[in-house]
Ligand code: NZQ
């Protein structure tokens with residue numbers, strides 16, 4: 583029997599860092615839980631419900647929300663688009679201020695909730711909403727909660743939000759408060775399209791990789807939790823594809839997406855996030871769905887940063903894909919190939935050329951990174967030039 587690979591102490595590149603953990607969101611999970619809305623919301627709040635463009639009316643979520651809020655006063659703000667735009671959110675902030683709203687309830691996917699996080703910030707200040715995004719942190723927000731209808735972003739249990747400025751085709755994230763509560767009923771996912779499910783699974787999987795695929799030897803606990811989520815996503819994906827109305831599978835998918843980005847798997851460890859930053863540019867410039875952009879960029883990031891990430895790639899390959907034979911080089915390559923194959927198995931393309939994206943966009947993204955003087959990744963070495971290399975590898 584082959585002995586298990588034990589990482590020698592000299593491989594420990596970067597030990598566990600100090601951290602403070604606090605996730606205040608109350609997670610209310612399961613069938614029929616939208617009816618808890620009224621008891622979860624404080625009494626006597628002036629409520630504004632925020633929504634997308636109508637999926638919730640087609641799948642009965644809106645009716646369930648209305649039923650649960652019977653007898654309460656609230657106003658509604660519709661039209662928060664996928665990749666929520668600051669131009670729309672400014673209008674929502676104005677509506678909220680005019681009506682002296684003091685509590686927001688997002689009913690929809692990550693976009694509606696992210697947009698709502700910015701509305702909550704804009705309502706607590708006189709500052710322009712885009713300035714809050716550019717600062718990267720909301721100092722004050724009015725309270726908000728969610729009924730989440732897409733498993734993907736983890737926004738239902740984290741303090742992040744990603745906002746697009748349509749005028750300049752820019753897309754950036756900012757951090758702030760967490761939702762007071764989020765209701766997750768896996769049955770509401772039954773109406774998601776195959777593409778949305780593929781993108782959601784890819785997003786959740788990539789969130790784990792962004793926090794896990796850096797260096798070895800930081801925390802056994804974080805590693806095992808991350809690997810557990812990756813293995814679960816790989817295990818449930820084919821079943822979900824075959825039957826997206828299987829409650830237990832959709833429940834595991836929904837919970838995995840939440841746990842992938844609610845701070846639990848990043849205690850005291852270094853993180854990457856370069857793939858996300860490059861992916862946001864693809865979405866801003868071409869409208870590529872978020873999860874799909876990651877399926878294109880992540881394998882390329884791993885190819886370009888293979889040496890830097892090699893020890894962790896070997897651990898990932900062995901523990902998640904069961905890669906055993908060959909040299910370290912071959913095993914690392916195999917782990918990257920299997921990652922790309924996983925995204926493809928979801929039904930997503932993984933190359934820029936499949937999407938008609940080429941050199942022009944690559945240069946634009948490299949120039950944008952260079953102009954902003956940014957450098958991403960766990961070693962802060964993904965500059966404009968490295969992003970260019972990554973995107974070229976994704977052609
Ligand atoms: O607008 P409606 O009519 O509601 O339709 C939506 C939208 O067209 C539809 N939809 C939502 N729930 C549905 C449904 N269709 C059928 N059945 C349902 N149950 O789905 C479409 C996409 O929704 P969206 O909210 O855009 O999807 P997702 O949840 O994937 O959110 C993506 C956004 O979140 C950001 C992304 O960048 C992107 O802007 N992210 C947010 C993060 C965070 N806050 O932590 C982290 C992520 O990395 C990500 O960047």
Ligand code: ZN
Nearest residue numbers: 735785789872
């Ligand atoms: Zn993401």
